[in-house]
Amino acid sequence: ILRNAYDAVGLDPFWKHWNNRCVRTIVELGRNAGIDPKRTLEFEGEQHNALADAIHQAKYVSIIHQHLIKPVNNDI
Secondary structure: OHHHHHHHOOOOOOOOHHHOOOHHHHHHHHHHOOOOHHHHOOOOOOOOOHHHHHHHHHHHHHHHHHHHHOOOOOOO
């Protein structure tokens, strides 16, 4: 979204093109790892409110990240 906004007004973004990111990337990683908190995490607050949506997104991204970095048990 930010990249498109910068393009629309003729500004060069301050980040490198290889750092274009989207939350969809980590959501897909989570789904491939067997979790989907984007769908299963209960929404708190008013839906379609920008702040509430951002807080919800931060929560499910954090859950996915924690799942992906948890230590593997090699004692099996």
